[in-house]
Amino acid sequence: MPPGFSKPALPAGSFELPPTAGLPAVFGDFIRKPARAFTLGLQDWLGLPEPVIPTCSGTAALVVALKTLHQRAPAKNQVIIPAYTCPLVALAVKLVPGLSALPCDTVRGGIDLAPEALGALCSERTLAIVPAHLGGRVADLTRVCAIAKKCGALVIEDAAQAMGAFNHGVSVGLAGDAGFFSLAVGKGLSTYEGGVLFSRHPDLSAELAAMAKKTLLPDFFRNLRRLLELAGYMALYSPSGLRHAYGRSLRRELARGDEVRAVGDYFTLEDIPLHSPDSLRLRAAANALERLPAFLAQGRMRAEKYLAELRKLEGVAVVRDNPDANGVWPFFMALLPGKRERDDILRRLWTSGLGVSKLFAHALPDYAYLGESGTGSPAGGPEAYSGARDFAARMFTITNSPWLDEEKFSGIVAVMRESL
DSSP states (O other): TTTOOOSSOOTTOOOOOSOOOOOOOOHHHHSSOOSSSSHHHHHHHHHSSSSSSSSSSSHHHHHHHHHHHHHOTTOEEEEEEEEESOOHHHHHHHTTTTTTEEEEETTTTSSOOOOOHHHOOOTTTTEOOOOOOOOOOOOOOOOOHHHHHTTTTTEEETTTTTTOOTTTTTTSSSSSSSSEEESSSSSSSOOSSSSEEEEEHHHHHHHHHHHHHHHOOOHHHHHHHHHHHHHHHHHHOOTTIIIIIIIIIHHHHHTOOHHHHHHHHHOOOOGGGBBBBOOOHHHHHHHHTTTHHHHHHHHHHHHHHHHHHTSSTTTTTTOOOOOEOOOSSSSSEOOSSSHHHHHHHHHHTTTTTSSSOOOSSSSSOOHHHHHHHTSOOOOSSSTTHHHHHHHHHEEEEEOOOOOOOOHHHHHHHHHHHHHO
């Protein structure tokens, strides 16, 4: 076992559960003629306005949105992002010349931007605020939109992990000025890499489409590589295949003591290609989309069953939605009383093959490579970003994959109970 990690609570054998619940892709998706084009299917299902813009990744969608807004308001140069989010969000800001990212603290025990911190950061230089619906949970945007309006900023909803989530019966991504989904590996529906960008404002939609056409140019070889990667994903996305495709690299990086790479959080600007997606993967996405609503509904049913068990653990809190929201459940975000308890659980379960992991390795300001690239902000004292750092220290994730059966889930709960 890697240094510092215990023998798994349950024998992993030859299986490896994914850390998230992604819809399995099948080779027939390349062949069968879909009932509707992918973008039209999304419009019908989620009520998205035209045009729905396919991109090569969720990060590329954010880059296109930021370039469009900066073209509108070149004097504004600051983008406020959560202090706990994917490092790719910070790098996307870095890719747009003239823009800088300002991490904003999050509320304690949750994913929402802290209103007081957000209000203090906003100014006439604020171009956009980018709240995130992390882990399929629906963020509260009421105060975010009010603060943005007050300072003249626009809101771009990072719904990369939340396609199929609704708030007050409306799809996430439509409360702000623009929104985007990710189709990367591990998301509900995957084209290996891919994304979707949209806006509820017709004028902004047209500008986003024009910027996407100018920014995301055809790239035959990049798309060929993604096609081959998607084929590999189709072949290996199973408990036996993931043991090799995911588990080996996870254990190797943990053995080296590199949690950032173990989680998959290390990126460079070169890791964000900007090109148009190919028609064959969009065809596969259109076919997969026909199966997605039922798959997400089954995930919600599983989640309710497992949430009932997690609620019995004293001292454990699971991030939930507000009563009027209906998110998706790729995994559970469980908060422990302290970092010690969380780390003890990870030490025993992270390498067990049971789909237990971290969402991100750190709060955003604590990634050394982001600070070195000028993308993050100074770490500050112990009180800086206290909500985001507390969340990063106490939270771990449990997969909601269909392959997580009751026996395996009971093994996870037993370890949690012993660690509390």
